[in-house]
Amino acid sequence: MKSLAELEEIRKRALEQISLRDDKEKIRVVVGMATCGIAAGARPVMNAFVEEINKRKLTNVSVTMTGCIGVCRLEPIVEVISPDGSKVTYVKMTPEKAVRVVTEHLVNGRVCADLTIGAYGQEG
Amino acid sequence: MKDLSLHLMDLLQNSIVAGADLIEITIAASARQDLLVIRIVDNGCGMEPELAERVDNPFVTTRDTRKVGLGIPLFKASANLAGGDLKIDSKPGRGTTVEATFRISHIDRLPLGDIAETITSMIAAHPEADMLIKLDNEKESFVLDTAGIKATLGEVPVTEYEVLCWLKDYLNEGVKKIFGGVLNEIAG
Numbered sequence: 001m002k003s004l005a006e007l008e009e010i011r012k013r014a015l016e017q018i019s020l021r022d023d024k025e026k027i028r029v030v031v032g033m034a035t036c037g038i039a040a041g042a043r044p045v046m047n048a049f050v051e052e053i054n055k056r057k058l059t060n061v062s063v064t065m066t067g068c069i070g071v072c073r074l075e076p077i078v079e080v081i082s083p084d085g086s087k088v089t090y091v092k093m094t095p096e097k098a099v100r101v102v103t104e105h106l107v108n109g110r111v112c113a114d115l116t117i118g119a120y121g122q123e124g
Numbered sequence: 125m126k127d128l129s130l131h132l133m134d135l136l137q138n139s140i141v142a143g144a145d146l147i148e149i150t151i152a153a154s155a156r157q158d159l160l161v162i163r164i165v166d167n168g169c170g171m172e173p174e175l176a177e178r179v180d181n182p183f184v185t186t187r188d189t190r191k192v193g194l195g196i197p198l199f200k201a202s203a204n205l206a207g208g209d210l211k212i213d214s215k216p217g218r219g220t221t222v223e224a225t226f227r228i229s230h231i232d233r234l235p236l237g238d239i240a241e242t243i244t245s246m247i248a249a250h251p252e253a254d255m256l257i258k259l260d261n262e263k264e265s266f267v268l269d270t271a272g273i274k275a276t277l278g279e280v281p282v283t284e285y286e287v288l289c290w291l292k293d294y295l296n297e298g299v300k301k302i303f304g305g306v307l308n309e310i311a312g
Contacts, residue, residue: 033133035194050288
């Protein structure tokens with residue numbers, strides 16, 4: 001059974017780690033989570049981002065949600081917004097593609113061009 | 125929507141957009157009455173009665189990206205398909221209550237789905253909003269109050285990965301304890 005005592009232990013451990021972090025400006029990962037996104041599978045995509053970002057120990061990335069981005073047929077849609085405000089829009093995401101975006105884009109700074117809305121437009 | 129937890133996610137997102145910072149979620153199953161109730165009570169901006177009456181129409185929405193809003197109509201359709209209904213009670217400035225009912229044994233009732241993942245995703249994306257989650261089976265109940273969790277955590281954010289994992293496990297245990305054997309998709 002999970003207990004509140006366990007939560008207290010987590011708190012103590014987390015406090016030690018938090019003090020080691022620097023306050024670099026954050027990259028924002030925004031997952032479209034309106035009816036269209038949810039029905040298309042946005043929740044597992046968001047979950048994959050949260051898990052992979054933790055696995056890679058990235059402390060300069062926050063994951064959040066937004067409503068309908070406006071291109072429902074391309075959901076699940078994820079926007080990656082850099083501290084300088086530049087934005088990359090990934091479309092038709094899956095948990096597997098999310099893992100790739102974390103590794104290539106968030107860790108190594110290389111945009112996964114083939115997954116972006118621009119690449120999709122050219123194909124279709 | 126594939127399951128009820130996805131509908132719940134959609135409705136919670138509505139509450140957040142309405143500016144709610146306290147959302148009460150009740151999921152109550154009564155084997156005796158063959159009835160499952162999902163109720164979402166928020167303290168968001170609420171709706172005028174004219175709007176509240178019409179939001180189950182897919183062509184009524186407040187968003188400006190398009191003229192269709194499917195969240196509530198789809199939830200209502202899922203309830204109706206399973207011998208239930210959906211009711212909305214809303215007051216401007218006070219908040220909105222949405223309640224959907226389902227016949228538990230109805231062949232077309234959607235499975236509950238991953239309630240824990242819905243709740244922890246909402247907490248991760250909207251840590252500023254508090255959620256009070258109540259699960260009930262008439263005999264026993266389970267409560268998770270994120271305000272209490274935040275008080276225990278102090279300066280540690282509720283979005284810490286380890287905290288989210290704990291919340292997910294804790295909720296999963298609650299779902300299993302309360303609905304195991306009551307909802308046939310959840311093993312007792």
